[in-house]
Structure formats: C-alpha cells, structure tokens
Amino acid sequence: MNLSTSEENYIKSIYHLQLVSNIVNTNSLAKELNTKAASVTDMLKKLKTKKLIQYERYYGFKLNDKGIQTALIIIRRHRLWEVFLVSKLGFDWDKVHIIAEDLEHVSSMELIKKLDTYLGRPKIDPHGDPIPDVNGRLPVIKQMNLFKLPLKKTGVVSSVGNQSPQMLEMLKHYGIGIGSQIKINKVFDFDKSIEIKLLKQPACIISEPVAKNIFVYDE
Amino acid sequence: MNLSTSEENYIKSIYHLQLVSNIVNTNSLAKELNTKAASVTDMLKKLKTKKLIQYERYYGFKLNDKGIQTALIIIRRHRLWEVFLVSKLGFDWDKVHIIAEDLEHVSSMELIKKLDTYLGRPKIDPHGDPIPDVNGRLPVIKQMNLFKLPLKKTGVVSSVGNQSPQMLEMLKHYGIGIGSQIKINKVFDFDKSIEIKLLKQPACIISEPVAKNIFVYDE
DNA sequence: TAAAATTTTTAGGTTTGTCTAAATTTATTT
DNA sequence: AAATAAATTTAGACAAACCTAAAAATTTTA
Ligand SMILES: [Mn+2]
Ligand SMILES: [Mn+2]
Ligand SMILES: [Mn+2]
Ligand SMILES: [Mn+2]
Numbered sequence: 001m002n003l004s005t006s007e008e009n010y011i012k013s014i015y016h017l018q019l020v021s022n023i024v025n026t027n028s029l030a031k032e033l034n035t036k037a038a039s040v041t042d043m044l045k046k047l048k049t050k051k052l053i054q055y056e057r058y059y060g061f062k063l064n065d066k067g068i069q070t071a072l073i074i075i076r077r078h079r080l081w082e083v084f085l086v087s088k089l090g091f092d093w094d095k096v097h098i099i100a101e102d103l104e105h106v107s108s109m110e111l112i113k114k115l116d117t118y119l120g121r122p123k124i125d126p127h128g129d130p131i132p133d134v135n136g137r138l139p140v141i142k143q144m145n146l147f148k149l150p151l152k153k154t155g156v157v158s159s160v161g162n163q164s165p166q167m168l169e170m171l172k173h174y175g176i177g178i179g180s181q182i183k184i185n186k187v188f189d190f191d192k193s194i195e196i197k198l199l200k201q202p203a204c205i206i207s208e209p210v211a212k213n214i215f216v217y218d219e
Numbered sequence: 220m221n222l223s224t225s226e227e228n229y230i231k232s233i234y235h236l237q238l239v240s241n242i243v244n245t246n247s248l249a250k251e252l253n254t255k256a257a258s259v260t261d262m263l264k265k266l267k268t269k270k271l272i273q274y275e276r277y278y279g280f281k282l283n284d285k286g287i288q289t290a291l292i293i294i295r296r297h298r299l300w301e302v303f304l305v306s307k308l309g310f311d312w313d314k315v316h317i318i319a320e321d322l323e324h325v326s327s328m329e330l331i332k333k334l335d336t337y338l339g340r341p342k343i344d345p346h347g348d349p350i351p352d353v354n355g356r357l358p359v360i361k362q363m364n365l366f367k368l369p370l371k372k373t374g375v376v377s378s379v380g381n382q383s384p385q386m387l388e389m390l391k392h393y394g395i396g397i398g399s400q401i402k403i404n405k406v407f408d409f410d411k412s413i414e415i416k417l418l419k420q421p422a423c424i425i426s427e428p429v430a431k432n433i434f435v436y437d438e
Numbered sequence: 439t440a441a442a443a444t445t446t447t448t449a450g451g452t453t454t455g456t457c458t459a460a461a462t463t464t465a466t467t468t
Numbered sequence: 469a470a471a472t473a474a475a476t477t478t479a480g481a482c483a484a485a486c487c488t489a490a491a492a493a494t495t496t497t498a
Contacts, residue, residue: 006455026476039456041477046454058463058476088307089333099327106321114308225485245446258486260447265484277446277493 001050001070005105008074009033010043011052012104014063015071023060072136078104079125079132080115086126087119093126093177094168127168128159128178128215146182146194146214154183155216162213170210175201182216220269220289224324227293228252229262230271231323233282234290242279291355297323298344298351299334305345306338312345312396313387346387347378347397347434365401365413365433373402374435381432389429394420401435 003011013032017024026044030037044061047053052070055061063071081103085096113134116122123139124130130139143158157180160171171177175198185195185203192208222230232251236243245263249256263280266272271289274280282290300322304315332353335341342358343349349358362377376399379390390396394417404414404422411427 004454027474035455036457037476038458038478042455085330089330089337091329091333095329099325099330102325102327103322106318106325108318108321110310110314111304111308111318114310118308223484246444254485255487256446257448257488261485 003050003070007043007047007050008070008105010040010047011063011067011071012074012078014053014061015068015075018062022062024062025060069136072132072138074104076132076134076136077106077112079129080112080119080122082125082127083119083122083131084115087122092168092172094165094172096126097163097165124159124178126178127163128157141217143215143217146184146211146216147187149182149184149216149218151184151186153218154181155218156180157182157214158217159215160213161215167210167213171214174198174204174206176214182214222269222289226262226266226269227289227324229259229266230282230286230290231293231297233272233280234287234294237281241281243281244279288355291351291357293323295351295353295355296325296331298348299331299338299341301344301346302338302341302350303334306341311387311391313384313391315345316382316384343378343397345397346382347376360436362434362436365403365430365435366406368401368403368435368437370403370405372437373400374437375399376401376433377436378434379432380434386429386432390433393417393423393425395433401433 010029010033013029014024017028017032021028026037026040030040033040044053044055047067048055048061052063052067053061054064078100081100082096085091085099086093091099116134122131124141128141130141132138141158146155149155157176157178159178160167176182181199183197185197187194188205192211193205194208194211195203195205197203229248229252232248233243236247236251240247245256245259249259252259263272263274266286267274267280271282271286272280273283297319300319301315304310304318305312310318335353341350343360347360349360351357360377365374368374376395376397378397379386395401400418402416404416406413407424411430412424413427413430414422414424416422
C-alpha cells in the first residue's frame with residue numbers, strides 16, 4: 001500500500017480512538033494528533049480515497065477492515081520496537097514510546113520478521129499491551145481493573161491504562177511494573193485511595209486515578 | 220539542529236562525494252541522489268542558509284566543518300544500525316544498506332548511545348567501513364588494495380570499495396567477506412584477472428574490476 | 439575566438455501536509 | 469421553533485521537496 005508517516009500516524013490514532021468510542025469524530029482525532037480539525041478533514045478525504053476508512057462528512061468515521069489490518073501492522077512494529085528498546089537496550093518503560101513512534105515507520109517486512117524472531121516472538125510489550133501477530137491477530141489477555149481484585153488477594157500487574165510518561169514515571173517510582181505481584185490491603189472511603197502491598201516492599205497508598213489505570217490478573 | 224530526512228540524505232551524499240573530489244558539483248550529487256539538478260540547487264540554497272555548506276553559484280560546493288560534523292553523526296547512526304542488522308538480526312551484508320538508509324534518520328541521541336554500548340562499541344561496519352565515534356572522529360584503518368598484496372602472501376580482507384548489492388552478492392557467492400584470509404596465487408596478464416586462495420576453499424579466479432574493489436591488510 | 443555543448447540556475451508547477459478564517463451543518467438552549 | 473453554540477468542512481495560503489522547461493553561465497570544440 002505504501003503509506004506516508006503521516007498517514008500511518010492517522011490510522012494508528014483512529015484505531016486507538018475507535019476501540020473506545022466505535023465512531024470517531026474530527027475534534028478528538030485532532031486533539032490526539034496535536035493538529036487542527038481542518039487538517040484532519042483533509043487527511044480523512046485522502047484515507048477515504050485509499051479505501052482505509054468509512055467516512056461520511058459531518059457523520060464521523062472509522063477504519064474499515066483494510067484500515068484495521070493496516071493499523072495492526074503498524075502497532076505490531078511499534079510494540080516490537082518497544083520490547084527491543086527495553087529488553088535489549090535497557091531503556092526504562094517510560095522512555096520508549098517516543099522513540100518507537102519513529103521506528104514504527106520503517107516498513108521493511110524482513111526487518112520486523114527478524115526482529116520478532118530475535119526478541120523471541122514476544123506476546124506483550126513493556127506496558128503489557130498485546131502485540132499483534134504477523135497476520136494482525138491480537139492475543140486476548142484476561143485481566144481486570146485493580147479495583148475488582150478482592151481484598152488481600154494477590155494479583156499480577158498485566159497492563160497500564162494511561163501510558164503517559166508522567167504516569168509511567170510515577171509507577172516506576174512506586175516500584176509497580178508489568179508482572180509485579182500486588183495485593184490490596186484497604187480501600188479508604190474518603191477518596192477511594194487504596195493501600196497496596198508489593199513483594200519485598202513496604203505497603204504504600206495510591207490514589208484512585210492511579211489505581212483505575214492498573215490492570216491485573218489473579219494468581 | 221533538527222534536519223529533515225531529505226536534508227540528512229543530501230549532507231551524507233555530499234560528504235561521500237567530497238571524499239573523492241574535494242569540490243562537488245550539482246550533476247554528480249543529483250545522480251547520487253537519483254534526483255534532478257534543479258532539485259539539488261534548491262536544496263543547496265537551504266543548506267547554505269543553515270550554514271552547513273560552502274556554496275557559490277556555478278562554482279560547486281562542499282560541506283564546511285559543521286556540515287562534516289553533521290555528516291559523521293548520520294554515518295555513525297547508519298553504520299551502527301548495519302552492525303545491528305548483521306550481527307544481531309542475522310541479515311546478509313548485501314541486504315542491510317537499504318534498511319539502514321531509513322533507520323539512520325531516527326535521531327534520538329540516547330538510542331544511538333545505548334545501541335553502541337549494546338553492540339560492544341564496534342569500530343567497523345559489516346562492509347569494513349569505520350564507524351565515527353561519538354565526537355565524529357573516524358578511526359583510521361591501515362589497508363591496501365588487493366593488487367598491492369605480494370604474491371603468495373596472506374592478507375585479511377578489510378573493506379570493499381563498491382558496495383552495491385550486486386557486488387556484495389557476488390562476493391558472498393565467492394565466500395569473500397570482511398576478515399577473510401586471502402592469498403594471490405597468480406595474476407593473468409591477459410585481462411588482469413587474478414587467481415586467489417581463501418582458507419578452506421578451492422582456488423578461484425576473480426576479474427580485475429572485482430579485485431580493484433577489495434582492500435586488505437597484511438599479516 | 440566564435441560557435442556548440444555542457445552545466446547550472448531560475449521560473450513556474452505539483453503534491454503532501456499543514457494552517458487560519460470563514461462558511462456550513464448539526465446540536466443544544468432558551 | 470428560533471436563537472445560540474459547537475463541530476465540521478471549505479476556501480485560500482504556505483512550506484518542503486520535488487518536477488519540467490527555459491534561461492544563463494561556463495567549458496569545450498572547431
Ligand atoms: Mn509514529
Ligand atoms: Mn507500549
Ligand atoms: Mn537515508
Ligand atoms: Mn556499510
């Protein structure tokens with residue numbers, strides 16, 4: 001298909017937005033991409049002629065099957081590079097997204113195939129997000145919000161909702177990462193902050209907004 | 220400085236051309252970059268305003284110190300990625316140039332620093348070309364043309380002049396690579412082709428154009 | 439040295455991706 | 469149901485990186 005960096009970024013952003021809202025609107029995409037609504041409209045026309053989106057003016061838009069397939073290929077590249085940056089180069093998880101944002105646009109098939117093999121065909125990226133396979137299939141990861149974890153029951157951190165550098169830096173500070181074993185000691189009614197206990201660490205308290213973005217699976 | 224991919228490609232090409240000819244002319248750069256002379260002139264104006272080249276119209280041009288420094292940073296990224304592709308991902312040496320041509324434009328300093336460390340601070344790339352250090356200093360590699368190697372004396376292949384995929388594929392076929400131990404058995408007067416002997420391989424004959432592009436050091 | 443050939447630059451366009459400001463359309467209030 | 473507000477699109481520009489064709493400068497040849 002041969003897409004520009006800009007087209008790829010639009011497709012990826014539409015994909016992420018339509019996971020939440022089913023139909024995507026111009027303003028939210030503009031905000032997501034740090035651009036203006038008028039620019040978005042221009043690009044929507046182009047993506048429509050390339051038959052990657054469903055789009056009727058004033059009615060919103062979303063990726064069609066071909067568009068979703070394309071998005072998953074780009075997401076696969078992004079997440080494989082993130083694994084590389086963390087597991088091979090030793091980057092912290094809060095530093096890799098920006099770099100992967102560039103690397104994901106290098107489109108050699110052979111490169112991604114060999115990178116995947118080299119990394120040991122990882123199923124999740126450093127933030128716990130699933131890596132689409134070569135055919136764009138996403139492994140389903142069974143997980144729940146930390147708030148759903150019964151008191152005193154141990155869960156394993158599986159992914160993070162908000163992945164801003166600010167959030168990730170904070171979790172790093174708390175010592176919370178993918179794979180961390182976590183237990184809820186107590187929920188405080190006042191502000192819904194919770195006291196948690198991690199292995200080999202003293203108990204600590206995290207706020208509701210933080211807790212809401214942590215996902216776990218049990219045992 | 221923040222340069223576009225296109226600007227970086229121009230700078231790198233000027234660098235390579237001025238190694239040979241000292242002063243570079245519009246047409247040769249256009250040919251090198253598979254573009255037109257008019258496009259080159261446009262870019263030269265831009266590079267001049269960015270103070271990266273010395274350029275007087277109709278008189279040719281070359282990189283100034285700042286331009287050379289910039290070129291060496293890009294070449295460093297290119298060659299480090301080539302090392303990665305060959306030594307970590309298992310690519311053949313004739314397949315890595317095109318991919319590195321894209322990867323070299325990902326400009327995170329931290330990335331290149333960590334990649335360098337990860338690769339063990341290599342001094343040469345898979346084609347035997349020296350990798351500039353962080354400060355843009357090039358290690359000097361003492362070598363000579365294969366034709367200068369005395370008969371029956373063993374040399375070690377250190378680099379290749381023509382690095383087109385066609386040439387590299389051919390050398391791969393002959394089993395000639397960087398580090399190969401090579402001896403000249405005989406030079407044929409007729410066409411200056413030479414019979415060579417590599418370790419653990421039967422003797423074979425290579426043409427003059429091929430031999431002229433092979434460089435060795437003795438011992 | 440004058441004509442011819444070559445090289446380089448300029449003039450004027452195109453495409454991609456962006457923008458601001460104005461016009462439309464749709465949604466929300468009175 | 470108007471009026472108002474919000475969202476979206478269009479109109480018109482702009483910068484980057486290209487292009488072709490024509491003009492200008494330089495070099496070569498006769
Ligand atoms: Mn990106
Ligand atoms: Mn991620
Ligand atoms: Mn390049
Ligand atoms: Mn190389």
